[in-house]
Amino acid sequence: MKHLRTVNDVMTHAVISIDRATAFKDIVEALRMWNVSALPVRAQDGQVVGVVSEADVLLKPQSPDTAHDTTAEQLMTRPATTVTKDATIPTAARLMARGHLKRLPVVDGDGRLVGVVSRGDLLKVFLRPDEDIGAEIRELIMYQLIPHGYAEVRVHVANGIAYLDGSLPDPAMEDVVVRAAGTVPGVIDVKADFTVPVSA
Incomplete structure (x- = not known):
């Protein structure tokens, strides 16, 4: 890639x-x-x-x-x-x-x-395939921003727009993840819909 x-x-x-x-x-x-x-x-x-x-x-x-x-x-x-x-x-x-x-x-x-x-x-x-953009976002999020196993983030890219959903361990992580995804070349916009586990 x-x-x-x-x-x-x-x-x-x-x-x-x-x-x-x-x-x-x-x-x-x-x-x-x-x-x-x-x-x-x-x-x-x-x-x-x-x-x-x-x-x-x-x-x-x-x-x-x-x-x-x-x-x-x-x-x-x-x-x-x-x-x-x-x-x-x-x-x-x-x-x-x-x-x-x-x-x-x-x-x-x-x-x-x-x-x-x-x-x-x-x-x-901006001519990068959506699949390449999505793969780079996943790599960035799962291997650099969030310790493996502590989050479940799904990434879908369509026409340069990155759609992120899943769960994050900390509400403060959402802004970090969204901003990081926006830095990936070829991303036009980022739409996020995360859930955060409720503490017992």
């Missing part, structure tokens, strides 16, 4: 990038050929130093006499907004929303480019 929790789980690992010296014509050709909206610019050590987007190309018009001398160094937006490969999917989504970005370069702990994540990649979590 694949747990889609981090950027590394959904990103594109094969990534097209350019260096500072890449010429204007080659940038335009790469954007067209690979059908992408932006290209990360890498330094010699692999670190991301900027991004050249379609907007950078279109909003910085070049005359026929100077276009051949224009490079990625002159066009790129810097510093680049990047996300680490171990960042959570919601973290990447917030960065994209804040910067009105369609794609983010993904870097390792040293800032070196390891992939690219797009809005479409982040939406993959």
Whole structure:
């Protein structure tokens, strides 16, 4: 069962990038050929130093006499907004929303480019089969939150909505279980109907 929790789980690992010296014509050709909206610019050590987007190309018009001398160094937006490969999917989504970005370069702990994540990649979590989501919720509840044998929790997921029922040993556990289930990627909403044993 694949747990889609981090950027590394959904990103594109094969990534097209350019260096500072890449010429204007080659940038335009790469954007067209690979059908992408932006290209990360890498330094010699692999670190991301900027991004050249379609907007950078279109909003910085070049005359026929100077276009051949224009490079990625002159066009790129810097510093680049990047996300680490171990960042959570919601973290990447917030960065994209804040910067009105369609794609983010993904870097390792040293800032070196390891992939690219797009809005479409982040939406993959909502395409998970309900069975996978339910299995992950059961694993989370029964093996991490509640000692085995002290609760009977039934989980059913339909169209991304998690339905939880059964019995819990403590009324205070219901809020913990519901919040935990809501963190599982692909869950849209959680509906709970638990009973708590009455003390003798």
